[in-house]
Amino acid sequence: MGLKDRWPILNELCQCADLFPELELWAFGSMLLPRRPNDLDVLIIYKNRCDVVALRDMGLWEVSAPPVDIIAMTPDEENHYQFIKITNAQRLHPPA
Amino acid sequence: MTIQNWVIGQLVKSVRFNGWPGITVEPIGEHGVKALRPGRPDAVGYCVEPDNVNQFTVRVLEEAVSELPQTGMIIVTRRVVDPEVYQRAPELGVCVDTFGGFTRAVGTFDDVSRYLHTEETYFRKRMSFTRVVTSVIRRGHRAWELKRANRLRSLTVVTHERYELTDDEFAMLLNQYPMLPLDALVITNSAAQGFGDRVVKSSQQVGVPLFTLDDFVSQIRAPWA
Numbered sequence: 001m002g003l004k005d006r007w008p009i010l011n012e013l014c015q016c017a018d019l020f021p022e023l024e025l026w027a028f029g030s031m032l033l034p035r036r037p038n039d040l041d042v043l044i045i046y047k048n049r050c051d052v053v054a055l056r057d058m059g060l061w062e063v064s065a066p067p068v069d070i071i072a073m074t075p076d077e078e079n080h081y082q083f084i085k086i087t088n089a090q091r092l093h094p095p096a
Numbered sequence: 097m098t099i100q101n102w103v104i105g106q107l108v109k110s111v112r113f114n115g116w117p118g119i120t121v122e123p124i125g126e127h128g129v130k131a132l133r134p135g136r137p138d139a140v141g142y143c144v145e146p147d148n149v150n151q152f153t154v155r156v157l158e159e160a161v162s163e164l165p166q167t168g169m170i171i172v173t174r175r176v177v178d179p180e181v182y183q184r185a186p187e188l189g190v191c192v193d194t195f196g197g198f199t200r201a202v203g204t205f206d207d208v209s210r211y212l213h214t215e216e217t218y219f220r221k222r223m224s225f226t227r228v229v230t231s232v233i234r235r236g237h238r239a240w241e242l243k244r245a246n247r248l249r250s251l252t253v254v255t256h257e258r259y260e261l262t263d264d265e266f267a268m269l270l271n272q273y274p275m276l277p278l279d280a281l282v283i284t285n286s287a288a289q290g291f292g293d294r295v296v297k298s299s300q301q302v303g304v305p306l307f308t309l310d311d312f313v314s315q316i317r318a319p320w321a
Contacts, residue, residue: 065113081292
């Protein structure tokens, strides 16, 4: 079962992200492990912060069970932290 | 859908997801949510309507408690809270937190009004160890006024527990506390090593310096620039 099947709210988030072609969404953290996650950690890579603000406003992502915890980075921030590599993040959207 | 309906629906899911046995959830009035817990007191919260224009003020807090006197927690979602609310809330016997805080409190606190996030406990302990901070006063969800001894002025800081501080998060934190004159933003995650160039530049532009907790503690005995 894929992450978006297991956690329908991720599917909803990705559908909303369709409106913003420059956004990339990645899953990381405890949801990638077999155990029950505390939250659903999602990395958003953005070029225009307005896209992130608008996506956040499209749902009460943090008021969900489990909560969706969004961290947003520009490409240079992701490069600085090597976040995708270090967290072994899995791409959610757009599909690879 | 009202925020009350949304909170109730998500709390029911949380109870199921966390496998908490026997807990049932029901609405009270127009804004209340009650979790009935076998063998423990009921946990009652008041759901504050999201509002990106009007702040949650002391007057609105007092109206909420008057409407739902049995409430232990005021659940705030996407609304700026007046710092004075955090002074008045304990006097009224309630805690102000988020849906996440309420969920954790339902699971682990007999009295949800006494809920404390683990970051707050840790931060208060670290501040007490400095022996120069004489009191830590809550001024926001994760904002604190630190009274200092030796005629040093008080500091107002925001804490953040993530390993990475991004430019986007920095902007969100500033927007969350528009009424506070911030002296610093402090990362409490002990694994944090430093900050990215972009967020450092943003912090310089707005004059709110960034610190890891260890670096902040090392400077706390000195006059603040």
